[in-house]
Amino acid sequence: MSQSDRMKKIRNFSIIAHIDHGKSTLADRILESTQAVSKREMEEQVLDNMDLEKERGITIKARAVKLDYIAPDGEQYVFNLIDTPGHVDFNYEVSRSLNACDGALLVVDATQGIEAQTLANAYLAVDADLEIIPVINKIDLPSADIDRARNEIEEQIGIVAEGCPAVSAKTGLNIEQVLEAVVRDIPAPKGDEDAPLKCLIFDSYYDSYLGVVVNVRVFDGKLRAGDRIRLMSTGKEFDVVEVGTMEAFGLCRCDELCAGEVGYITASIKSIGDTRVGDTVTLATNPAKEALPGFKSAQPMVFAGIYPADGAKYGDLRDALDKLQLNDAALAFEPETSAALGFGFRCGFLGLLHMEIIEERLEREFNLDLITTAPGVIYEVKLRTGETVMIDNPSNYPSADMIEVAKEPLVKASIITPTEFVGGLMDLCQDRRGIFNDMKYLDSTRVELHYDLPLNEIIYDFFDALKSRSRGYASLDYELKGYEPSKLVKLDFLLNGEQVDALSFIVHEEKAYSRARRTAEKLKENIPRQLFEIPIQAAIGAKVIARETVKAMRKDVLAKCYGGDITRKKKLLEKQKEGKKKMRQLGSVQVSPEAFMAVLKLGDDD
Amino acid sequence: MNEIRGFVGKEGRPKNVGIYVHVPFCLSKCHYCDFCSVTGADGSKKDAYVSRICDEVREFADRIKQTGELPQADTVYFGGGTPTLMSAEQFARILEAVELNFGISQSAEITAECNPRSADLKSLSRLRKTGVNRLSIGMQSIHTRELKALGRIHGFHDFKVTVCEARDAGFDNISADLMYGIPHQTRESFCESVETLASLAPEHISSYCLTVEEGTNFHRRRDSLDLPDEDTVGDMYDDMCEILTKYGYHKYEISNFSKEGKESRHNLKYWTGENYLGFGSAAHSYFDGVRFAHSRDIDAYIEGKGTIIDVEPIDKREAMNEYVMLGMRLSQGIDVSSFKERFGEELLEAFGKIRQYSPEFVEISDQKCRFTEKGTFVSNSVLSDVLDFGE
Secondary structure, three states, X not given: OOOOHHHHOEEEEEEEEOOOOOHHXXXXXXXXXXXXXXXXXXXXXXXXOOHXXXXXXXXXXXXXXXXXXXXXXXXXXXXXXXXXXOOHHHHHXXXXXHHOOOEEEEEEEOOOOOOHHHHHHHHHHHHOOOXXXXXXXXXXXXXXXXXXXXXXXXXXXXXXXXXXXEOEOOOOEOHHHHHHHHHHHOOOOOOOOOOOOEEEEEEEEEEOOOEEEEEEEEEEOEEEOOOEEEEOOOOOEEEOOEEEEEEOOEEEEEOEEEOXXXXXXXXXXXXXXXXXXXXXXXXXXXXXXXXXXOOOOOOOOEEEXXXXXXXXXXXXXXXXXXXXXXXXXXXXXXXXXXXXXXXXXXXXEOXXXXXXXXXXXXXXXXXXXXXXXXXXXXEEEEEOOOOEEEEOOHHHOOOHHHEEXXXXXXXXXXXXXXXXXXXXXXXXXXXXXXXXXXXXXXXXXXXXEEEEEEHHHHOXXXXXXXXXXXXXXXXXXXXXXXXXXXXXXXXXXXXXOEEOHHHOEEEEHHHHHHHHHHHHHHHHHXXXXXXXXXXXXXXXXXXXXXXXXXXXXXXXXXXXXXXXXXXXXXXXXXXXXXXHXXXXXXXXXXXXXXXXXXXXXXXXXX | OOOOOOOOOOOOOOOEEEEEEEEOEEOOOOOXXXXXXXXXXXXXXXXXHHHHHHHHHHHHHHHHHHOOOOOEEEEEEEEEOOHHHOOHHHHHHHHHHHHHHOOEEEEXXXXXXXXXXXXXXXXXXXXXXXXXXXXXXXXXXXXXXHHHHHOOOOOXXXXXXXXXXXXXXXXXXXXXXXEEOOOOOOHHHHHHHHHHHHHOOOOEEEEEEOOOOOOOHHHHOHHHOOOOOHHHXXXXXXXHHHHHHHOOOEEEEOOEEEOOOOOOHHHHHHHHOOOEEEEOOOOEEEEOOEEEEEOOOXXXXXXXXXXXXXXXXXXXXXXXXXXXXXXXXXXXXXXXXXXXXXXXXXXXXXXXXHHHHOOOOEEEOOOEEEEOHHHHOOHHHHHHHHOOOOO
């Protein structure tokens, strides 16, 4: 590998951190100090430009920006800052973004120390062979403990933290040390400009004018407008319309992208599905012999049915999902029909957060009211016929007598917590059918727990329970381990004698009774009394294991209607009618979307 | 009276109108009350308020005259607040203004609301002489504990005294208010209230279920109120209907019972879509197909500032909705042919959904459409489904 003079002046790096440790704020300060963005123009957290990201303080999609930095010695450098998603659901995307870099800034909150995602991200960076520069942040806070943070970094991650920058991204204190460390410690890219083209796709998004805009890191070769490119995982070919770089405030066209550089490609690509993150772009005329390693297609792990609260909005929901999928290759969906909820979609997500984000975006950006069924995982069921089927929808779960063996996905989970909460969290994991692997003391106050946990227990409110049992201090990270045989049953619910398919879920045998009882109780609490009595039953097959009754309504009347204020009374009825419109007819029973969601969102401790 | 006009039947403006006068003065505010009222108003404020009402009566009449024939008042209703905190002279001034500007028919029903002990024999006699011929007294309960919880400042004894004095003063048409679904109330305690009241034989009884309205003392304490549950309240209603029937009352509206011929003619106007004009703060009007109201700002009202708000012309569809919503409150229900006459449409075609509720909740015949006993107390569920508010 050679290194041109141009390359010597390039630094490709990303910032990694646990949520809320200040990654985005640090990125903002770097943008400001390199004058890519003037103070006046500086909108908080330029890189996170989805509203949702700003609110949740997380980065959902990867983003990159090119910055010009003039070092104190007068030398001019090009920084390519590649932002990464900060959540376990997006581990694969993180790993691809990191692979596009040569180094990473590992931000650690001086008041919190290392968290589960700090470790997970640091390991990903180590895997990607990156030079890691620790940055201790939030030193302006009174509770900051720089030494402790340094020690933890050295002991837990095994990298030298002595002399690493200690900053306040919020106030801008010591930011110049970070920039100098980037120049000094992060290696310049290597690569051969004359070799066949090899670009790594680390992000892509759909733009209604340009088509798909592909963000790439060039490892070898050169790329210009007019070149015919090939995507190595699919073999699909496109003609490049434009290449350029990502500046702080938009795309900037250029003549060519060379080895070592980060930039974008447009090539009249219609579907983001063609430009998978991790794929390699090469030239059709002189293709690389082999693709860059590590490509995987996104695998949804969590599934749920998503239905419009108003059945008439089915078309709108489909359009919205189509639009979101333009920018989210990991989102999978296919139409499904529920007797209870009508027409909707079975959607696959990378994880719970991914699911919540999609739900929220559908509701906010597309103004849709949704009913989402209980999230489930994908089960592997071997039938007595010898056939093996993958089940992502409880409605399709085979009856017990057809099943030879049912398997469920397990994850390897790592939980970091202050020692005082260890007992409670071990109870929680135990309760969630966890298998204890080991426990490691990070220091005298913090512990890392390792468990194998069924994924379907994690998606069932585990994160909230974890937070409530650790007063918000514990952090969680997990990765898929594989499938294990399990005693699973399908739990059905009947309202007024009619089964409501959308309420069915798969659950471990031992949990069936308590889940059945709690769900039946929740249904009773949330189904408003109606003109007739409604029996609620929970059943496994034909066996009813829990029952409740919603009594018939006794009173729903405007007792007082005089004084001539008819308008107000009319409005009450109008509101009631509005409410009814949103109701779902489950057989003969009306249930509001809110009630439905309340039933599906069972709390841990209730 | 407004340029804006809503739907008016082909007969045009009716010859009669109901007059409502809101009197927003009270000795103290009850915990459940969200009506417009103030405590501690002095004599001069009351005087100024009455003067403004008189002026406004004249102004309304003048404007109404310009757009057609002036209707005559056949009911006048002084509501509150506590109207009997006004002097007989003040009542007289307002009635004179109505008489002078609209005319009051010979047989007019003139009602004043009254709280126990807010008037004595002397003041009631003088009140009777002004022409007020019907008294509506707020009893609410016979139980001290329940009355206290409501924030009422009288006891049951006070109520009895006031009824006797009203009789002595010459009132032969007395209505009493009851409440159920209130704090600490049980089915038994309510039945006792109903039974005791009925034995005092007022000509009319209104009985309202408590609704906890926003902005009230009760609303602030809504989670700690000891209220009977929905089933108990349902039982209370059924018990009440039974007891009052036994005592010779007939239920002519969801919450109103009367001896034969003693229905509240003024309140019937609200439920049958007739015209009424409201004077005073927070008073509501329905005239020439338009609903409007005064704001609750008493001082602004006194100063004669434009306090008319919520002007809403009622188009035909709305008028039909209201006709059903209000007409179905009446025990006699809706007269199918009257509906057709008024709107030129068939009731069961315009509100076809109502058939789904027959015969369990709604009784439908060629002549009538009305709630069954069972349907009455869940009427909102049915009405909210049946009415057509458009998109």
